Amino acid sequence: MTLKEKIKTEEKIILAAEEIFLKKGFDGARMQEIANKASINKALLHYYYRSKDKLFLAVFRSLAPKIFPPVFRVLTTDLSFFEKIEQVIINYINLLKVNPRLPLFIMSELSKKSESIIEIMQETFENMDFNPLQLFKEELQNEIDKGNVINIDYQQLFVNIISLCIFPFVGKPILKIIGFENSEKEYDEFIENRKREVPKFIINSIKISK
Amino acid sequence: MTLKEKIKTEEKIILAAEEIFLKKGFDGARMQEIANKASINKALLHYYYRSKDKLFLAVFRSLAPKIFPPVFRVLTTDLSFFEKIEQVIINYINLLKVNPRLPLFIMSELSKKSESIIEIMQETFENMDFNPLQLFKEELQNEIDKGNVINIDYQQLFVNIISLCIFPFVGKPILKIIGFENSEKEYDEFIENRKREVPKFIINSIKISK
DNA sequence: ATATCGTTTAACCAATTGGTCAAAATATAA
């Protein structure tokens, strides 16, 4: 049972650490709180992960791949370009509904602790078995050449798509205040509607009707 | 000179505190560091602002109005709807080029420390002498009625515009990695181009050509 | 000049925090 228990403990720690770091960030997180959440002694945290830094890096390494994610795998399928855009958006919004704190966490930490974290992020992308941006660029150019899509810069369009998916989650607290009378329910509906509205909005903008 | 000096000290403190809080967030900021940056004794910080919390609230109160900002005052002018959209975007991007850390700061803190900060944010909007979202809603409806613009939900469009402006700044660290080979210069050009590309993108999507 | 007021400082404090250590408990191997 040793090995099994060990994995169990390590896993318990990572899950607890994820939850606390996601909610409070590196600076706001307390080792004691993580230990409590994992139902273990604080010394045991340091037994498995020697320092707060190391523990954080482990957590970050496990979360990093989720933000820029499986979502883009649709690009490798044989759907049409517009269908792919639609699927990416729907998948992305669904992912973020399950992990609403992920983007703010990644971006906050990425903008403070540089070096080591940036490296992890870079490795994460290098380790992907396909290059989303490259695929996107080629497919877009293809559609432009065929006269289906207006001549638009692939980086601009790519960032537009990502922005329209992620920002409503990052900016939720402020958007709720200014536009939704602080109502959680209204905002959830709004997000749900975006699965339809965002693809429409984007395709409207770039599609050439014949 | 007493009064003048006092104002000067208070101002020095707020400026230093803004810089540190913006860069490190509430949890990461140190009172000692703020004191150093303001070239004063740490005890003097507590003389003017009794606690870290109070100081932070003062800083937040002074920064909050900037995020959702003068930028929207164009809505009160007599420009055309499309010109207004264009101006809002250009102004917003210009503002964020000067205060790139502002959005991430506001949103990070807003998503952690609730209550008091959320109240400040709400007051900030209530104290504006015009209601951007309401104006936007009416003008949009007007354009829809005139047949100039497709039938689109004002909340969706409003969030779209804000997303396309803010997110490239919030997500800069990660976007730089995935799409710009970590080049600061390339990314700056990309942002600069957005002043043209984003208005075009939006208007393309909603405008009805006759 | 001096008493009075607000401002500034150095020294200090208590609480928190990340981290250590030696011993206890538990599992594994002989």
Next chain:
DNA sequence: TTATATTTTGACCAATTGGTTAAACGATAT
């Protein structure tokens, strides 16, 4: 069973941190 290796714990530590205090300083008014 006994010896050995691994895992878990409670007690402890040094450093940091927000915050306090009493004294010094400086300007102003009388």
